[in-house]
Amino acid sequence: MMRNILTVSGVGIRMGERLLYSGVDLTLHQGETLALTGENGVGKTTLVRAIMGQLTPTYGQIIWPAGMPVISYVPQYRAEADAFGLRIRDFVALSFDHGLLPWLRQVERDRLAAVLRRTGLTKIGNRRIDTASGGERQRAYLAQALLRNPQLLILDEATANLDTHAKFQLMDLVQEEQKRSQLSVLMVSHDPEIVKQYADVTVHLAPDAKRMEADHV
Missing domain, CATH: 3.40.50.300 (P-loop containing nucleotide triphosphate hydrolases)
Structure with a gap:
């Protein structure tokens, strides 16, 4: 059941x-x-x-x-995707709570790599999200949501x-x-x-x- x-x-x-x-x-x-x-x-x-x-x-x-x-939320549009011109991998990583650390821990880097791979974003991870296609952006929004498990x-x-x-x-x-x-x-x-x-x-x-x-x- x-x-x-x-x-x-x-x-x-x-x-x-x-x-x-x-x-x-x-x-x-x-x-x-x-x-x-x-x-x-x-x-x-x-x-x-x-x-x-x-x-x-x-x-x-x-x-x-x-x-x-x-709960994770995926909208139709995120204004911050255009506001800062982040790389796709950095945009997805915004889902992490870094606290006071300015860098990702190894466990976070591993999880980010796995989620990028599952959402088909590994090869374009260094591309700026504001230059990505609509489909690529939505996959980035999904990846950001999935990062929270x-x-x-x-x-x-x-x-x-x-x-x-x-x-x-x-x-x-x-x-x-x-x-x-x-x-x-x-x-x-x-x-x-x-x-x-x-x-x-x-x-x-x-x-x-x-x-x-x-x-x-």
């Missing part, structure tokens, strides 16, 4: 006078991929923020049956604006990580091809719905 890592029970979120939705129920198991779908503006990212503990739901509960896992990976429109090859390449890498470590994935997506191929469960958000039902694939 797969272990339940996340339960969202009867969640509703109000922003000012506007009730985005109510009665949201979903369950995510270890090693499973759950797709969160819905129209623009319905509040998918708002629900993700609540799951990450960045805001409190107006109604309902977000429950971590086995305790809060290590997460138990839950959140993909917030991570494949948006990628060409067909790049978006499937990214999701194949995510799937390989799931096989390695039973990683759980929550992805926000508008892409029906990606949802159909990679999601085990789909939850569709609609404005102020009484209840959101999960479709199991």
